Amino acid sequence: MKTTFVFAHPWHGSFNKAILDTAVKKLEEQGKEYHIIDLHKENFDPVLREEDLALYSKGDTTDPQVKEYQEILKDTEELIFIFPIWWYDLPAMLKGFIDKVMLKDFSYIETKTGLQGLLTHIKKAKVITTSESPSWYLVLFGGNVIKKAFIKATLKGVGVKDVQWINSSYTTSGSNEKRNSFLKKIDRIFS
Template identity: 70%
Template sequence: MKTTIILAHPWHGSFNKAIFDTVITKLEEQKKEYQVIDLNKDNFDPVLREEDLALYSKGETTDKQVIQYQKMLKETNELVFIFPIWWYDVPAILKGFIDKVMLKNFSYVETKTGLEGQLINITSSKVITTSEAPTWYIKFFKGNSIQKVFINATLKGVGIKNVKWLNSPYTTSGKKEKRKSFLKEVALHF
Protein backbone atom coordinates (compact mmCIF):
# COMPACT_ATOMS: atom_id res chain seq x y z
CA MET A 1 0.00 0.00 0.00
CA LYS A 2 1.11 3.54 -0.62
CA THR A 3 0.31 7.22 -0.34
CA THR A 4 -1.42 8.85 -3.28
CA ILE A 5 -1.11 12.62 -3.68
CA ILE A 6 -3.69 14.44 -5.79
CA LEU A 7 -2.55 17.90 -6.88
CA ALA A 8 -5.23 20.15 -8.36
CA HIS A 9 -3.44 23.39 -9.21
CA PRO A 10 -2.47 24.38 -12.78
CA TRP A 11 0.63 26.45 -12.00
CA HIS A 12 3.78 24.74 -10.81
CA GLY A 13 5.09 28.07 -9.50
CA SER A 14 2.26 28.21 -6.97
CA PHE A 15 2.31 27.77 -3.20
CA ASN A 16 0.30 24.58 -3.76
CA LYS A 17 3.36 23.20 -5.58
CA ALA A 18 5.54 24.18 -2.61
CA ILE A 19 3.15 22.23 -0.37
CA PHE A 20 3.35 19.30 -2.79
CA ASP A 21 7.16 19.42 -2.71
CA THR A 22 7.12 19.48 1.12
CA VAL A 23 4.90 16.39 1.22
CA ILE A 24 7.13 14.54 -1.30
CA THR A 25 10.25 15.42 0.70
CA LYS A 26 8.73 14.09 3.93
CA LEU A 27 7.56 10.85 2.29
CA GLU A 28 10.99 10.29 0.73
CA GLU A 29 12.74 10.99 4.06
CA GLN A 30 10.55 8.31 5.64
CA LYS A 31 11.11 5.98 2.67
CA LYS A 32 7.36 5.73 2.11
CA GLU A 33 6.07 4.58 -1.25
CA TYR A 34 3.93 7.16 -3.05
CA GLN A 35 2.32 7.95 -6.37
CA VAL A 36 1.11 11.23 -7.83
CA ILE A 37 -2.03 12.29 -9.64
CA ASP A 38 -1.31 15.77 -10.98
CA LEU A 39 -4.65 16.51 -12.61
CA ASN A 40 -3.48 19.47 -14.68
CA LYS A 41 -0.14 18.00 -15.74
CA ASP A 42 -1.96 14.77 -16.64
CA ASN A 43 -4.31 16.83 -18.84
CA PHE A 44 -7.24 15.23 -17.05
CA ASP A 45 -10.55 16.04 -18.74
CA PRO A 46 -12.99 16.79 -15.88
CA VAL A 47 -16.05 17.00 -18.13
CA LEU A 48 -18.55 14.18 -17.77
CA ARG A 49 -19.46 13.62 -21.40
CA GLU A 50 -22.58 12.02 -22.85
CA GLU A 51 -20.86 8.69 -23.61
CA ASP A 52 -19.72 8.44 -19.97
CA LEU A 53 -23.05 9.53 -18.60
CA ALA A 54 -24.69 6.72 -20.59
CA LEU A 55 -22.54 4.26 -18.57
CA TYR A 56 -22.62 6.17 -15.27
CA SER A 57 -25.48 4.26 -13.61
CA LYS A 58 -23.61 1.00 -14.34
CA GLY A 59 -20.42 2.36 -12.77
CA GLU A 60 -18.56 2.15 -16.07
CA THR A 61 -16.51 4.60 -18.13
CA THR A 62 -14.90 5.02 -21.54
CA ASP A 63 -12.06 7.13 -20.09
CA LYS A 64 -8.80 5.13 -19.79
CA GLN A 65 -7.38 7.75 -17.44
CA VAL A 66 -10.28 7.19 -15.03
CA ILE A 67 -9.53 3.45 -15.02
CA GLN A 68 -5.85 4.19 -14.26
CA TYR A 69 -6.77 6.55 -11.41
CA GLN A 70 -9.13 3.93 -9.96
CA LYS A 71 -6.32 1.36 -10.03
CA MET A 72 -4.08 3.82 -8.19
CA LEU A 73 -6.73 4.50 -5.54
CA LYS A 74 -7.18 0.77 -4.92
CA GLU A 75 -3.43 0.59 -4.09
CA THR A 76 -3.72 3.51 -1.65
CA ASN A 77 -3.89 3.52 2.12
CA GLU A 78 -3.21 7.24 2.59
CA LEU A 79 -4.68 9.93 0.34
CA VAL A 80 -3.48 13.53 0.20
CA PHE A 81 -5.40 16.26 -1.63
CA ILE A 82 -3.62 19.57 -2.34
CA PHE A 83 -5.68 22.35 -3.90
CA PRO A 84 -6.63 26.04 -3.74
CA ILE A 85 -10.05 27.04 -2.49
CA TRP A 86 -11.61 28.96 -5.35
CA TRP A 87 -15.02 30.57 -4.90
CA TYR A 88 -15.20 28.86 -1.48
CA ASP A 89 -15.10 25.43 -3.10
CA VAL A 90 -12.85 22.86 -4.76
CA PRO A 91 -11.44 23.68 -8.22
CA ALA A 92 -13.51 22.44 -11.17
CA ILE A 93 -10.86 19.89 -12.18
CA LEU A 94 -11.09 18.25 -8.74
CA LYS A 95 -14.89 18.25 -8.85
CA GLY A 96 -14.66 16.57 -12.25
CA PHE A 97 -12.23 14.01 -10.82
CA ILE A 98 -14.79 13.13 -8.15
CA ASP A 99 -17.63 12.99 -10.71
CA LYS A 100 -15.76 10.77 -13.16
CA VAL A 101 -13.56 8.57 -10.93
CA MET A 102 -15.74 7.90 -7.88
CA LEU A 103 -18.10 5.60 -9.73
CA LYS A 104 -20.74 3.23 -8.44
CA ASN A 105 -19.40 -0.23 -7.57
CA PHE A 106 -15.87 1.22 -7.43
CA SER A 107 -16.07 3.80 -4.66
CA TYR A 108 -19.58 3.13 -3.35
CA VAL A 109 -22.58 0.87 -3.57
CA GLU A 110 -26.15 1.96 -3.08
CA THR A 111 -28.05 0.50 -0.12
CA LYS A 112 -31.55 1.07 1.25
CA THR A 113 -30.10 3.55 3.76
CA GLY A 114 -27.81 5.45 1.37
CA LEU A 115 -24.28 5.05 0.07
CA GLU A 116 -21.85 2.52 1.45
CA GLY A 117 -18.28 3.57 0.78
CA GLN A 118 -15.95 1.03 -0.83
CA LEU A 119 -12.59 2.81 -0.51
CA ILE A 120 -12.06 1.46 3.00
CA ASN A 121 -8.45 0.60 2.08
CA ILE A 122 -7.79 4.35 2.47
CA THR A 123 -7.38 4.56 6.23
CA SER A 124 -6.28 8.17 6.45
CA SER A 125 -6.47 11.29 4.35
CA LYS A 126 -5.23 14.84 4.42
CA VAL A 127 -6.87 17.76 2.67
CA ILE A 128 -4.37 20.61 2.34
CA THR A 129 -5.78 23.82 0.93
CA THR A 130 -4.81 27.40 0.26
CA SER A 131 -7.12 30.37 0.34
CA GLU A 132 -7.09 34.13 0.33
CA ALA A 133 -9.89 34.23 2.91
CA PRO A 134 -9.16 33.47 6.56
CA THR A 135 -9.93 29.90 7.60
CA TRP A 136 -12.47 30.99 10.23
CA TYR A 137 -14.41 32.88 7.55
CA ILE A 138 -14.54 29.84 5.29
CA LYS A 139 -15.62 27.63 8.20
CA PHE A 140 -18.29 29.83 9.72
CA PHE A 141 -19.66 32.21 7.11
CA LYS A 142 -19.47 30.50 3.74
CA GLY A 143 -21.16 27.22 4.55
CA ASN A 144 -17.83 25.43 4.88
CA SER A 145 -17.99 23.53 1.64
CA ILE A 146 -14.63 21.91 2.36
CA GLN A 147 -15.41 20.36 5.76
CA LYS A 148 -19.16 19.82 5.46
CA VAL A 149 -19.42 18.85 1.80
CA PHE A 150 -16.04 17.62 0.51
CA ILE A 151 -14.84 15.87 3.69
CA ASN A 152 -17.97 14.95 5.66
CA ALA A 153 -20.20 14.08 2.69
CA THR A 154 -18.17 13.29 -0.44
CA LEU A 155 -15.11 11.58 1.05
CA LYS A 156 -17.08 9.89 3.81
CA GLY A 157 -19.61 8.72 1.20
CA VAL A 158 -16.91 6.75 -0.61
CA GLY A 159 -15.51 5.27 2.61
CA ILE A 160 -12.66 7.70 3.32
CA LYS A 161 -12.60 8.57 7.01
CA ASN A 162 -9.99 9.90 9.41
CA VAL A 163 -9.49 13.09 7.37
CA LYS A 164 -7.34 15.99 8.59
CA TRP A 165 -7.84 19.42 6.98
CA LEU A 166 -5.10 22.07 6.92
CA ASN A 167 -5.66 25.46 5.30
CA SER A 168 -3.19 28.23 4.53
CA PRO A 169 -5.13 31.52 4.69
CA TYR A 170 -4.04 34.79 3.01
CA THR A 171 -1.81 32.75 0.73
CA THR A 172 -1.26 35.45 -1.88
CA SER A 173 -1.46 38.58 0.25
CA GLY A 174 0.11 37.19 3.43
CA LYS A 175 3.68 37.37 4.56
CA LYS A 176 6.35 34.98 3.34
CA GLU A 177 7.06 33.97 6.96
CA LYS A 178 3.45 32.72 7.33
CA ARG A 179 3.80 30.55 4.24
CA LYS A 180 7.11 29.13 5.52
CA SER A 181 5.44 28.41 8.85
CA PHE A 182 2.58 26.63 7.10
CA LEU A 183 5.03 24.40 5.20
CA LYS A 184 6.58 23.43 8.55
CA GLU A 185 3.09 22.60 9.86
CA VAL A 186 2.40 20.45 6.80
CA ALA A 187 5.69 18.59 7.34
CA LEU A 188 4.68 17.75 10.93
CA HIS A 189 1.66 15.82 9.65
CA PHE A 190 3.79 13.30 7.73
Protein backbone atom coordinates in the same frame (compact mmCIF):
# COMPACT_ATOMS: atom_id res chain seq x y z
CA MET B 1 1.58 2.34 3.54
CA LYS B 2 1.16 3.71 0.03
CA THR B 3 0.25 7.38 -0.16
CA THR B 4 -1.47 8.96 -3.13
CA PHE B 5 -1.53 12.70 -3.71
CA VAL B 6 -4.29 14.25 -5.80
CA PHE B 7 -2.86 17.61 -6.82
CA ALA B 8 -5.19 20.16 -8.42
CA HIS B 9 -3.34 23.38 -9.22
CA PRO B 10 -2.46 24.44 -12.77
CA TRP B 11 0.75 26.34 -11.95
CA HIS B 12 3.87 24.56 -10.76
CA GLY B 13 5.21 27.85 -9.37
CA SER B 14 2.33 27.98 -6.90
CA PHE B 15 2.38 27.70 -3.12
CA ASN B 16 0.26 24.56 -3.56
CA LYS B 17 3.19 22.99 -5.45
CA ALA B 18 5.55 24.03 -2.62
CA ILE B 19 3.22 22.18 -0.22
CA LEU B 20 3.29 19.09 -2.42
CA ASP B 21 7.08 19.24 -2.72
CA THR B 22 7.46 19.56 1.07
CA ALA B 23 5.25 16.54 1.74
CA VAL B 24 6.90 14.42 -0.96
CA LYS B 25 10.37 15.27 0.35
CA LYS B 26 9.38 14.01 3.83
CA LEU B 27 8.03 10.75 2.41
CA GLU B 28 11.18 10.24 0.34
CA GLU B 29 13.36 10.85 3.41
CA GLN B 30 11.40 8.11 5.18
CA GLY B 31 11.58 5.72 2.22
CA LYS B 32 7.80 5.63 1.87
CA GLU B 33 5.98 4.79 -1.34
CA TYR B 34 3.81 7.44 -2.94
CA HIS B 35 2.09 8.31 -6.18
CA ILE B 36 1.15 11.74 -7.49
CA ILE B 37 -1.95 12.29 -9.57
CA ASP B 38 -1.26 15.76 -11.03
CA LEU B 39 -4.58 16.48 -12.70
CA HIS B 40 -3.42 19.49 -14.73
CA LYS B 41 -0.04 18.15 -15.86
CA GLU B 42 -1.66 14.84 -16.81
CA ASN B 43 -4.27 16.74 -18.86
CA PHE B 44 -7.16 15.10 -17.05
CA ASP B 45 -10.48 15.96 -18.71
CA PRO B 46 -12.85 16.81 -15.83
CA VAL B 47 -15.93 17.08 -18.05
CA LEU B 48 -18.49 14.32 -17.66
CA ARG B 49 -19.48 13.84 -21.29
CA GLU B 50 -22.63 12.30 -22.72
CA GLU B 51 -20.94 8.99 -23.57
CA ASP B 52 -19.70 8.69 -19.98
CA LEU B 53 -23.05 9.64 -18.52
CA ALA B 54 -24.63 6.84 -20.56
CA LEU B 55 -22.41 4.39 -18.62
CA TYR B 56 -22.50 6.22 -15.28
CA SER B 57 -25.31 4.19 -13.67
CA LYS B 58 -23.38 1.02 -14.59
CA GLY B 59 -20.22 2.33 -12.90
CA ASP B 60 -18.34 2.40 -16.18
CA THR B 61 -16.50 4.99 -18.25
CA THR B 62 -15.02 5.53 -21.69
CA ASP B 63 -12.07 7.47 -20.23
CA PRO B 64 -8.94 5.27 -19.86
CA GLN B 65 -7.45 7.81 -17.44
CA VAL B 66 -10.34 7.21 -15.04
CA LYS B 67 -9.57 3.49 -15.01
CA GLU B 68 -5.87 4.26 -14.43
CA TYR B 69 -6.72 6.51 -11.46
CA GLN B 70 -9.03 3.86 -10.03
CA GLU B 71 -6.17 1.31 -10.15
CA ILE B 72 -3.95 3.76 -8.26
CA LEU B 73 -6.65 4.35 -5.64
CA LYS B 74 -7.11 0.58 -5.15
CA ASP B 75 -3.50 0.48 -3.90
CA THR B 76 -3.81 3.55 -1.66
CA GLU B 77 -3.92 3.55 2.13
CA GLU B 78 -3.42 7.30 2.66
CA LEU B 79 -5.00 9.87 0.35
CA ILE B 80 -3.82 13.48 0.25
CA PHE B 81 -5.69 16.20 -1.63
CA ILE B 82 -3.84 19.48 -2.26
CA PHE B 83 -5.75 22.32 -3.89
CA PRO B 84 -6.68 26.00 -3.68
CA ILE B 85 -10.11 27.05 -2.48
CA TRP B 86 -11.57 29.16 -5.26
CA TRP B 87 -14.94 30.86 -4.83
CA TYR B 88 -15.37 29.00 -1.51
CA ASP B 89 -15.31 25.65 -3.27
CA LEU B 90 -13.21 22.92 -4.88
CA PRO B 91 -11.57 23.81 -8.20
CA ALA B 92 -13.52 22.49 -11.19
CA MET B 93 -10.68 20.09 -12.04
CA LEU B 94 -10.97 18.35 -8.67
CA LYS B 95 -14.77 18.31 -8.80
CA GLY B 96 -14.51 16.62 -12.20
CA PHE B 97 -12.08 14.06 -10.76
CA ILE B 98 -14.64 13.17 -8.08
CA ASP B 99 -17.51 13.07 -10.60
CA LYS B 100 -15.69 10.84 -13.08
CA VAL B 101 -13.47 8.61 -10.90
CA MET B 102 -15.65 7.90 -7.86
CA LEU B 103 -18.01 5.63 -9.76
CA LYS B 104 -20.66 3.22 -8.53
CA ASP B 105 -19.32 -0.26 -7.74
CA PHE B 106 -15.80 1.19 -7.48
CA SER B 107 -16.12 3.72 -4.67
CA TYR B 108 -19.66 3.05 -3.42
CA ILE B 109 -22.79 0.96 -3.73
CA GLU B 110 -26.32 2.17 -3.25
CA THR B 111 -28.30 0.72 -0.34
CA LYS B 112 -31.78 1.36 1.06
CA THR B 113 -30.24 3.71 3.63
CA GLY B 114 -27.93 5.60 1.26
CA LEU B 115 -24.41 5.13 -0.02
CA GLN B 116 -22.09 2.50 1.36
CA GLY B 117 -18.47 3.45 0.72
CA LEU B 118 -16.12 0.88 -0.78
CA LEU B 119 -12.81 2.71 -0.34
CA THR B 120 -12.49 1.63 3.28
CA HIS B 121 -8.93 0.39 2.60
CA ILE B 122 -7.96 4.09 2.59
CA LYS B 123 -7.22 4.38 6.31
CA LYS B 124 -6.73 8.14 6.44
CA ALA B 125 -6.77 11.25 4.34
CA LYS B 126 -5.61 14.82 4.46
CA VAL B 127 -7.22 17.73 2.67
CA ILE B 128 -4.61 20.48 2.38
CA THR B 129 -5.97 23.72 1.01
CA THR B 130 -4.91 27.28 0.42
CA SER B 131 -7.22 30.26 0.55
CA GLU B 132 -7.15 34.01 0.69
CA SER B 133 -9.95 33.95 3.25
CA PRO B 134 -9.20 32.93 6.83
CA SER B 135 -10.31 29.42 7.80
CA TRP B 136 -12.85 30.73 10.34
CA TYR B 137 -14.49 32.79 7.58
CA LEU B 138 -14.72 29.77 5.30
CA VAL B 139 -16.40 27.82 8.10
CA LEU B 140 -18.73 30.61 9.18
CA PHE B 141 -19.70 32.35 5.94
CA GLY B 142 -18.52 30.11 3.13
CA GLY B 143 -20.98 27.39 4.11
CA ASN B 144 -17.98 25.24 4.93
CA VAL B 145 -18.00 23.41 1.61
CA ILE B 146 -14.71 21.70 2.40
CA LYS B 147 -15.55 20.26 5.81
CA LYS B 148 -19.28 19.60 5.45
CA ALA B 149 -19.68 18.73 1.77
CA PHE B 150 -16.28 17.38 0.67
CA ILE B 151 -15.07 15.68 3.85
CA LYS B 152 -18.22 14.70 5.77
CA ALA B 153 -20.38 13.89 2.75
CA THR B 154 -18.34 13.07 -0.36
CA LEU B 155 -15.29 11.38 1.19
CA LYS B 156 -17.34 9.70 3.91
CA GLY B 157 -19.77 8.53 1.22
CA VAL B 158 -17.00 6.63 -0.55
CA GLY B 159 -15.67 5.12 2.69
CA VAL B 160 -12.86 7.52 3.64
CA LYS B 161 -13.53 8.45 7.26
CA ASP B 162 -10.37 9.57 9.05
CA VAL B 163 -9.85 12.93 7.33
CA GLN B 164 -7.85 15.93 8.52
CA TRP B 165 -8.32 19.40 6.97
CA ILE B 166 -5.35 21.78 7.00
CA ASN B 167 -5.78 25.24 5.45
CA SER B 168 -3.31 28.03 4.74
CA SER B 169 -5.18 31.34 5.06
CA TYR B 170 -4.14 34.62 3.40
CA THR B 171 -1.94 32.64 1.06
CA THR B 172 -1.56 35.37 -1.57
CA SER B 173 -1.57 38.49 0.59
CA GLY B 174 0.26 36.98 3.57
CA SER B 175 3.96 37.26 4.25
CA ASN B 176 6.69 34.88 3.15
CA GLU B 177 7.23 34.21 6.85
CA LYS B 178 3.64 32.99 7.17
CA ARG B 179 3.96 30.75 4.10
CA ASN B 180 7.27 29.34 5.35
CA SER B 181 5.66 28.67 8.73
CA PHE B 182 2.90 26.72 6.99
CA LEU B 183 5.47 24.65 5.07
CA LYS B 184 7.16 23.83 8.39
CA LYS B 185 3.77 22.67 9.67
CA ILE B 186 3.41 20.40 6.62
CA ASP B 187 6.92 19.10 7.26
CA ARG B 188 5.95 18.18 10.85
CA ILE B 189 2.66 16.57 9.78
CA PHE B 190 4.48 14.23 7.38
CA SER B 191 7.30 13.42 9.83
